[in-house]
Amino acid sequence: MTRVLHAILKAVLAALIVAPASGFAAEAPARIEAGSLSSVLPLTESADKVSIGEFMIARQPVTNKEFLAFADRNPEWRRDTVLPLFADQNYLAHWAGALILGDAMLPYQPVTNVSWFAARAYCEAEGGRLPTWHEWEYVAAADETGIDARTNPMWQQKILSWYSETGGKALPEVGVRAPNAWGVHDMHGLIWEWVDDFNALLVSSDNREQGGADKLLYCGAAAATMEEKENYAVLMRTAMLSSVHGRDTTRNLGFRCAYDIGGE
Amino acid sequence: MNRWHEICFVAIVSAMLVLVGAAQEESSAQLPRESYYQLDVSLETHRGAALQLSDLQGTPVVLAMFYASCPHVCPMTISAIRAIEAQLPPEDREELRVLLVTFDPERDTPAVLAELADRHGENNDRWQFARTAPEEVRVVAAVLGIQYRESPDGEFNHSSPILLLDATGRELSRSHKPGAPDAVFAQEVAAAAHAKSLLLSH
Numbered sequence: 507m508t509r510v511l512h513a514i515l516k517a518v519l520a521a522l523i524v525a526p527a528s529g530f531a532a533e534a535p536a537r538i539e540a541g542s543l544s545s546v547l548p549l550t551e552s553a554d555k556v557s558i559g560e561f562m563i564a565r566q567p568v569t570n571k572e573f574l575a576f577a578d579r580n581p582e583w584r585r586d587t588v589l590p591l592f593a594d595q596n597y598l599a600h601w602a603g604a605l606i607l608g609d610a611m612l613p614y615q616p617v618t619n620v621s622w623f624a625a626r627a628y629c630e631a632e633g634g635r636l637p638t639w640h641e642w643e644y645v646a647a648a649d650e651t652g653i654d655a656r657t658n659p660m661w662q663q664k665i666l667s668w669y670s671e672t673g674g675k676a677l678p679e680v681g682v683r684a685p686n687a688w689g690v691h692d693m694h695g696l697i698w699e700w701v702d703d704f705n706a707l708l709v710s711s712d713n714r715e716q717g718g719a720d721k722l723l724y725c726g727a728a729a730a731t732m733e734e735k736e737n738y739a740v741l742m743r744t745a746m747l748s749s750v751h752g753r754d755t756t757r758n759l760g761f762r763c764a765y766d767i768g769g770e
Numbered sequence: 771m772n773r774w775h776e777i778c779f780v781a782i783v784s785a786m787l788v789l790v791g792a793a794q795e796e797s798s799a800q801l802p803r804e805s806y807y808q809l810d811v812s813l814e815t816h817r818g819a820a821l822q823l824s825d826l827q828g829t830p831v832v833l834a835m836f837y838a839s840c841p842h843v844c845p846m847t848i849s850a851i852r853a854i855e856a857q858l859p860p861e862d863r864e865e866l867r868v869l870l871v872t873f874d875p876e877r878d879t880p881a882v883l884a885e886l887a888d889r890h891g892e893n894n895d896r897w898q899f900a901r902t903a904p905e906e907v908r909v910v911a912a913v914l915g916i917q918y919r920e921s922p923d924g925e926f927n928h929s930s931p932i933l934l935l936d937a938t939g940r941e942l943s944r945s946h947k948p949g950a951p952d953a954v955f956a957q958e959v960a961a962a963a964h965a966k967s968l969l970l971s972h
Contacts, residue, residue: 752913
């Protein structure tokens with residue numbers, strides 16, 4: 507009897523030790539059901555909904571600690587060796603050293619100052635990929651209680667007030683705030699995030715007509731076909747992402763990975 | 771030629787060959803860090819040949835992205851490059867290479883690309899119409915700073931810069947005017963090609 511109790515106690519203790527001390531430990535990605543979305547960037551002017559297939563997405567953005575381990579395993583992504591083709595001079599500049607976070611950076615803050623190429627390489631190494639814009643937008647449409655909160659003025663207001671406050675302050679840690687209805691944290695209110703097709707966003711959906719240099723530059727003016735114009739909160743994301751290059755890094759731009767179902 | 775001269779001759783030629791070989795090896799190992807040729811991507815040309823970006827080093831290259839079924843902008847891009855080339859003296863034109871990479875590798879097979887090359891009268895050794903693996907297109911576009919997206923009808927909407935790279939794959943210039951004459955860009959292409967042909971004739 508004592509032996510059985512002892513075994514149970516041991517098992518409980520082991521479970522306690524293994525269990526994460528907080529929400530920081532990487533949880534399994536959230537499964538996102540297939541659905542459709544009235545995107546701010548529709549595929550064509552006539553198509554009012556974009557279909558989203560089932561996929562999985564990380565519950566939190568990638569952290570400093572996780573990215574440090576990646577840079578350690580993959581020296582070509584250290585800031586002192588990365589090719590300028592794939593990252594600008596500010597790449598990981600907020601860390602104390604190539605493989606040292608330093609006192610100013612916390613392990614569970616989201617990693618920022620990472621380029622699209624680096625973010626993509628990280629997700630590939632994890633057996634995943636970056637989410638597409640439409641996938642990201644679909645997951646980001648949820649609030650704590652429903653999967654599409656976009657017509658809720660409170661939701662919009664909350665996001666917009668975050669935009670107005672960023673800059674200067676230290677980034678909060680990931681996963682601290684309540685998850686949305688998909689169980690995903692920090693889609694808003696923490697950082698900007700790379701998407702796989704960031705360089706597809708400023709391209710208008712219908713623009714084969716020619717006329718004027720501006721039209722030729724992008725085969726048409728993208729702003730003309732942005733839909734859901736009342737959704738400034740999300741449109742600001744597309745404006746930011748369409749203005750950067752793959753090698754660019756910024757203080758507020760990080761990422762999270764997505765995974766194909768059955769692709770692991 | 772006596773025996774001694776013969777030995778000297780062979781020794782000198784051998785030494786030269788070794789030096790040339792070393793120089794070539796060095797040039798591929800020492801691409802500038804900002805060279806586009808640092809991107810490790812495999813291409814397949816309109817002649818069905820395998821091509822690495824770094825194979826293009828040694829001469830200036832004019833580079834753009836396109837797709838074969840593109841109705842308006844891409845033919846203009848190709849015409850613009852041909853117009854720039856047409857202004858060059860033949861010996862300078864010989865030193866220029868042109869690489870066109872498709873947004874649409876699924877449909878733009880080597881046969882389709884060869885047909886396009888014929889249609890433009892550029893089925894030759896200097897022009898390469900090429901495709902990558904489908905998953906590489908976005909990476910190539912991102913490296914070159916080109917935006918594109920595929921629409922449901924199979925068209926591609928894209929930005930249309932034409933780039934000029936130096937002999938080591940660094941960007942010298944880019945034109946954002948595929949539909950209009952870009953005199954500055956044309957001059958830069960002419961200068962790069964001429965410099966290369968001068969280098970060879972001296």
